Amino acid sequence: MALSDQLTKLAARAKEAEDRAAAARAQAKSDLEQEVKNARASAEAQSDALHAHMVETKGKVSEHWDKLGRDWNKQVASIRREVDKGRAEHDLKHAQKAADQADDDASFAIDYAYTAIVEAEYAVLDACLAHKEADELAQKSSKS
Secondary structure, three states: OOHHHHHHHHHHHHHHHHHHHHHHOOOOHHHHHHHHHHHHHHHHHHHHHHHHHHHHOOOOOOHHHHHHHHHHHHHHHHHHHHHHHHHOOOOHHHHHHHHHHHHHHHHHHHHHHHHHHHHHHHHHHHHHHHHHHHHHHHHHHHHO
């Protein structure tokens, strides 16, 4: 898939997330619980797909990105364990604190994703520049 196509897919997915988040406020609790369950399954599947892609591209992407992927998986698993643990407690004070924490976590996840998009833009532009430079060198060497 071309880099520009990947960016288009990313933008569409961000819009879908925005629409689903806006609709969530009006959903019944039972519907929202199912939506959360589906979103978690989707996130886990995407994480698994990313991990598989990391394995298949080992040695093709820089070690920094490979390490980030491994660290991401560990962090997300840890966060999910804490969320699950927090949901097991049912008093009002704890529920309100958990809701505030969930807001803060969601806000940070959005900031993190935004930063990842900015980083992706840089990586795409840098890849385009690398191709231009390689093309220039190829032209120079063919003239020699």
